[in-house]
Amino acid sequence: AQSVTQLGSHVSVSEGALVLLRCNYSSSVPPYLFWYVQYPNQGLQLLLKYTTGATLVKGINGFEAEFKKSETSFHLTKPSAHMSDAAEYFCAVSDNSNYQLIWGAGTKLIIKP
């Protein structure tokens, strides 16, 4: 069965510092991986996704994530945090055995001035 684990329900970084949000998945077949962002009082919107090909994927707002099959990970990074990045981030997995999206519990990113 598929599952997604996001390490840390809350992550706090200083403005300008590196952002690293962790996501590990389990899937018995090649996965499709997604990161979403949710700003307060809004729906979830796609940041980036990995389907096939290049394992380093770039998304909106300067975020990127790298698919590492050997580590079953898809961590999200951004070199320099902005105050506007404060939001909740969700990792999700899908594969051809199950068209549903399986979601992680989410990580709230807090940006310190």
Next chain:
Amino acid sequence: DAGVIQSPRHEVTEMGQEVTLRCKPISGHNSLFWYRQTMMRGLELLIYFNNNVPIDDSGMPEDRFSAKMPNASFSTLKIQPSEPRDSAVYFCASRAGSANTEAFFGQGTRLTVV
């Protein structure tokens, strides 16, 4: 496309009343999801439709909840009777139906049952 459209955006109702939430998916998308989000339980999948047919409703909390998708452009989630513990934000999302495509979310309906 205007994206996934949900109505109403906010709903306040009294315990025991019937509540109906509505969703219009993106045209051409053949998968539709209803989610519930609360502080305590996070994001929960309630039900999933593919080509208007319910595929997995194991997340529907109890018989008070029902969902329909009479056609490809409309879905409803009904709670009857509503209870205070149903207070949450309910999201509808649609997807093109392939496992490698992303889901698009509506803005949500914030339900408060008093």
